[in-house]
Amino acid sequence: YRPLETGGTGAGPLTATEKRIARYLVNGFTSKEIALAMGSSPRTVEVHRANMIRKMGVRNSFELVSRLLAAG
Numbered sequence: 001y002r003p004l005e006t007g008g009t010g011a012g013p014l015t016a017t018e019k020r021i022a023r024y025l026v027n028g029f030t031s032k033e034i035a036l037a038m039g040s041s042p043r044t045v046e047v048h049r050a051n052m053i054r055k056m057g058v059r060n061s062f063e064l065v066s067r068l069l070a071a072g
Contacts, residue, residue, distance in 0.1 A: 014052060021048050022068050025061070 014022065024034040031045040038045070049061060058064050 012055065014055065018048050018052050018055075021045060022052065025049070025065055026068050 020038070021034055024037065029037070031042040031049070034045045035042040049064070053060070053064050056064060056067050058067055
């Protein structure tokens with residue numbers, strides 16, 4: 001359960017795990033490939049991706065990767 005946030009673009013900076021997943025995302029890895037490389041489940045990767053989308057205020061994974069690439 002997570003209460004809905006009002007306004008703003010999210011809940012602060014990315015965690016270390018989210019940053020690690022972001023590096024895989026910008027290199028074109030799928031959730032299954034990321035999960036295999038990190039030793040976790042694809043669902044865990046999807047949850048982290050959803051959290052990154054929420055935190056960065058974007059609508060989908062494509063916008064997330066574009067924003068990550070633009071941020072450097």
